[in-house]
Each structure stands twice: as structure tokens, then as C-alpha cells.
Amino acid sequence: MNTMCDIGIIGMAVMGQNLALNIARKGFRVAVFNRTQERTREFVNTRLQGEPIVPTHSLEEFVSVLGKPRRIMLMVKAGQAVDEFMEALFPLLEPGDLIIDGGNSFFQDTERRLQEAEKRGLLFLGTGVSGGEYGALHGPSIMPGGHREGYELVSEILERAAAQVEDGPCCSYLGPGGSGHFVKMVHNGIEYAMMEAIAEIYDILRKIYGLSSSAIQSIFEEWNESDVASYLVEITGKILGVEDPETKKPLVDLILDAAEQKGTGKWTSQVAFDLGVPTPVINQAVIARSLSSFKEKRVLLSQIWGRKNDTALCFDSKAKDALRQTLFLSMVAAFSEGFHLLQVASEELQYNLNLVDIARIWKGGCILRARMLSSIQKALAENPLLIFAASEFTQKVKESTKYARQIVKTALEFATPVPVLSATLAYIDSWTSASLPANLLQAQRDFFGAHTYKRIDRPGTFHTVWEGETE
Numbered sequence: 001m002n003t004m005c006d007i008g009i010i011g012m013a014v015m016g017q018n019l020a021l022n023i024a025r026k027g028f029r030v031a032v033f034n035r036t037q038e039r040t041r042e043f044v045n046t047r048l049q050g051e052p053i054v055p056t057h058s059l060e061e062f063v064s065v066l067g068k069p070r071r072i073m074l075m076v077k078a079g080q081a082v083d084e085f086m087e088a089l090f091p092l093l094e095p096g097d098l099i100i101d102g103g104n105s106f107f108q109d110t111e112r113r114l115q116e117a118e119k120r121g122l123l124f125l126g127t128g129v130s131g132g133e134y135g136a137l138h139g140p141s142i143m144p145g146g147h148r149e150g151y152e153l154v155s156e157i158l159e160r161a162a163a164q165v166e167d168g169p170c171c172s173y174l175g176p177g178g179s180g181h182f183v184k185m186v187h188n189g190i191e192y193a194m195m196e197a198i199a200e201i202y203d204i205l206r207k208i209y210g211l212s213s214s215a216i217q218s219i220f221e222e223w224n225e226s227d228v229a230s231y232l233v234e235i236t237g238k239i240l241g242v243e244d245p246e247t248k249k250p251l252v253d254l255i256l257d258a259a260e261q262k263g264t265g266k267w268t269s270q271v272a273f274d275l276g277v278p279t280p281v282i283n284q285a286v287i288a289r290s291l292s293s294f295k296e297k298r299v300l301l302s303q304i305w306g307r308k309n310d311t312a313l314c315f316d317s318k319a320k321d322a323l324r325q326t327l328f329l330s331m332v333a334a335f336s337e338g339f340h341l342l343q344v345a346s347e348e349l350q351y352n353l354n355l356v357d358i359a360r361i362w363k364g365g366c367i368l369r370a371r372m373l374s375s376i377q378k379a380l381a382e383n384p385l386l387i388f389a390a391s392e393f394t395q396k397v398k399e400s401t402k403y404a405r406q407i408v409k410t411a412l413e414f415a416t417p418v419p420v421l422s423a424t425l426a427y428i429d430s431w432t433s434a435s436l437p438a439n440l441l442q443a444q445r446d447f448f449g450a451h452t453y454k455r456i457d458r459p460g461t462f463h464t465v466w467e468g469e470t471e
């Protein structure tokens with residue numbers, strides 16, 4: 001019997017442990033290593049139930065138990081830890097061996113690491129893994145990019161470990177270079193937007209309609225059987241039903257309203273700016289998290305402003321339907337922005353991405369999984385300018401827009417901030433406006449900076465002396 005391991009995983013925090021268990025339960029032999037040995041020991045003592053997992057205590061031992069070509073997956077903190085492990089592994093590996101970075105690395109770091117691996121004749125994959133701890137154990141969505149020959153060495157392992165949906169495993173080779181981590185970054189940007197859209201709807205329900213957490217829980221449970229059915233809507237319903245064991249109050253009511261972030265949403269916005277792709281819905285979600293973190297200052301200002309939270313509106317099925325349609329619209333807008341960004345990146349960075357396949361691997365395992373992804377697959381197959389404008393969506397989006405206007409108007413009247421819901425409308429309204437006020441912007445630019453402008457009635461570039469003499 002061959003006792004060499006099929007794959008090795010470095011990093012035994014929960015994601016690494018769960019992925020190791022998942023892969024081992026599919027019948028592969030897995031070597032594991034962690035910088036701090038105690039973590040490996042604890043994993044072996046508390047979680048193994050006869051799975052073919054081989055704990056190792058030094059990198060040399062780890063490498064020595066791997067079958068060749070060696071396949072090594074790093075599940076360590078993004079940043080320096082990845083570089084340190086790569087440096088330490090280089091002298092122990094041989095040409096043709098594969099390193100996979102399964103953390104949330106920035107795609108440009110992945111491009112650099114791929115070059116470094118290539119210089120040594122090694123193969124490299126930068127791989128997004130989404131689905132959190134549960135997904136890692138039961139089947140995540142896996143987004144690998146980098147050397148195709150590298151993917152071929154692990155395709156069977158990764159595809160069997162991934163979530164399975166009706167049209168295959170949620171894992172597919174995405175493209176060269178840092179494309180896997182790029183796709184994961186955009187996945188997270190869309191995730192920020194969907195989370196904030198849900199949070200804004202929740203805020204309207206509690207502040208403007210005065211509903212309790214348990215009443216809102218029922219609404220999200222009901223919506224999880226509708227066109228907004230998704231993992232994030234599902235967990236929102238579950239969260240709202242959890243009681244604090246001590247106070248017996250809904251736990252969510254006791255959580256400080258100051259969000260944190262690790263940076264993938266911010267990266268999405270930064271890269272979108274760099275590539276000239278408008279992503280206002282995602283941007284507003286990133287800003288909303290930043291603004292929420294200034295809790296003390298907000299409390300102070302709310303006192304100066306004399307803000308009161310009096311509810312006034314009566315909640316009925318019409319309001320509920322309008323809110324669902326508003327959420328649907330924001331979700332479609334977030335996906336539209338994300339796929340637009342992927343489309344542009346695919347050309348600019350020569351990733352040659354298959355967008356339909358990306359929608360497919362997001363259908364299971366990951367945080368973005370949503371019923372609407374089947375429609376998005378169809379929409380993308382049409383190759384539309386933007387998803388919301390594909391024939392699969394136009395009618396429904398037009399209809400939802402009417403409801404979203406009512407909801408945003410109500411929120412504005414009650415001074416309840418809805419940055420993502422309103423950016424959704426601005427995004428769709430801007431894209432569908434033949435005329436925007438940028439003529440005035442061009443005139444202003446030409447006035448103060450002689451930046452010139454173009455005219456609608458004749459070709460050429462023009463400059464005007466707008467006021468007085470130039471000398």
C-alpha cells in the first residue's frame with residue numbers, strides 16, 4: 001500500500017483543520033503541519049476519528065511524507081506568513097512540485113509569488129476558498145487560478161472536496177496568474193454589498209415599521225423561499241431568532257453596531273477604481289462599515305442633532321413585498337458590478353475568465369450562494385453589457401425599481417441611512433440615462449483648467465475662454 005500522502009496542508013487554524021478533514025473524508029491521505037505544534041496536537045487529539053491524516057512536526061518531515069510531485073496547500077494568515085512558508089519550503093521542494101495558497105491573499109501578491117515559484121521550477125495556485133468554517137468541512141466553493149498544470153495535479157482532490165450542485169462541483173480552474181484570488185476578492189466585494197443591503201432592510205423594518213427581531217426573523221425566513229433566497233438571507237433569519245442566554249433578549253440587539261473588516265471589500269473598490277469600473281453599491285457597503293466604526297462620535301452627534309427613533313408607519317404585506325423587491329434589486333446590482341469588474345479584469349489582466357463558470361461555482365458552498373445565480377448564469381451566457389440589463393432580468397429589474405424608489409424615499413424621509421439601497425438606484429438610473437450632467441463637469445474642467453471638451457453637434461476638441469481675458 002502506498003502510504004505517501006496525496007496532499008499536505010500547512011496551517012491548522014479552523015479553516016485548515018476543516019479542509020484537511022473534508023479532504024481526508026473523501027479518501028485522500030493528508031499530511032498536516034502547523035508552526036505552533038500544540039495546535040496540531042490538539043487537532044489530532046480532539047477531532048480525528050480515524051481519518052487518514054498524518055501529523056508532522058517539522059517542515060522536513062512534512063515534505064518527506066508527501067508523494068511526488070508534492071502538493072502543498074497553505075491555509076495560513078494572508079500576508080507575511082505565506083511568504084515565510086514559501087521561502088522555507090523552496091529548498092525542500094523539487095521542480096514540478098505544487099504550492100497552493102488557500103488564504104485570502106491580494107491578487108497582486110499572488111502574481112508575485114507565482115513568479116517566485118516559477119523561477120524555481122515550481123507550480124503555484126492562488127486559490128480562493130469561500131464558505132467559512134462550515135464550508136471548509138462540508139464543501140466550500142473553491143476558486144483556483146495560476147498554473148494550469150498545477151491545477152491538473154489537484155483537480156480530483158479539490159473538486160471532490162468542493163460543494164456539489166446540480167451542474168457539477170463548485171470548483172473550476174479559473175485562469176492564469178492571480179485570477180483565483182481576484183475572483184475571490186470580487187466575491188467578497190459582492191458579499192459586503194449583499195450584507196449591507198440586508199442590514200439596511202432590517203434597519204427600515206425595525207426603525208420605521210417598529211418590528212421586533214422575532215417579527216423580522218419570520219420575514220427573512222419567508223423570503224428565503226423567494227427570489228432573494230440565499231445563504232445570507234437564510235443566516236439573517238437564523239441570527240434574528242437567537243436569544244442571549246443571560247438576558248433572554250434577542251442577541252442581535254445586544255451586539256455593538258460597529259463593523260470590522262479585513263480588507264477584501266476595500267480591495268474590490270480600490271481595484272475597481274484602478275480599472276475604471278463603477279461599483280458604487282460595493283463602495284457604499286465598504287464606506288458603511290467604516291462609518292459604523294465611529295460609534296462614540298455617532299452617539300455624540302446624534303445627541304447634538306436631537307435624533308429620536310419614533311416609528312410611524314404601519315407594516316403590511318405591500319410594504320413587505322416592496323422591501324423584498326428592493327433587496328432583490330440591490331442583490332442584482334451587486335452581482336452586476338462584480339461581474340462587470342471581472343469582465344474588465346479578464347481583458348485588462350488577460351485572465352480569460354469564464355464568467356458563466358464563475359456564477360456556477362458560486363451556486364454552492366460559498367457565502368454568495370443564492371437562487372438568483374441560476375438566472376445570472378443564463379444572463380451571462382447572453383453576454384450582456386451588465387447583468388441587470390440581460391433579458392433574463394430587465395422586466396423584473398424595472399418592476400423592482402419602482403418599489404425600491406418608494407422604500408428609499410421613505411427611508412430618506414425618516415432620516416434612516418440606506419447608502420447601498422440608494423446607490424443601487426443611482427447605479428441603475430445612471431446606467432440607463434442617455435444623458436448625464438457630465439456636460440457641466442466638462443465645462444467646469446475647461447473653465448478652471450483648460451481641460452477642453454467635446455461637443456455633441458460637431459467633431460473635434462474645444463476650449464473656451466469662459467470669463468474675461470486670459471492675460
Ligand code: 2AM
Nearest residue numbers: 011012013034035036039075076077081
Ligand atoms: P500558529 O498556530 O502557529 O499561530 C491562522 O492564523 C494560521 O496561520 C495558524 O495556523 C497560524 O499558525 C498561521 N500563522 C499566522 N502567522 C504566521 C506566521 N508568521 N508564520 C507561520 N504561521 C503563521
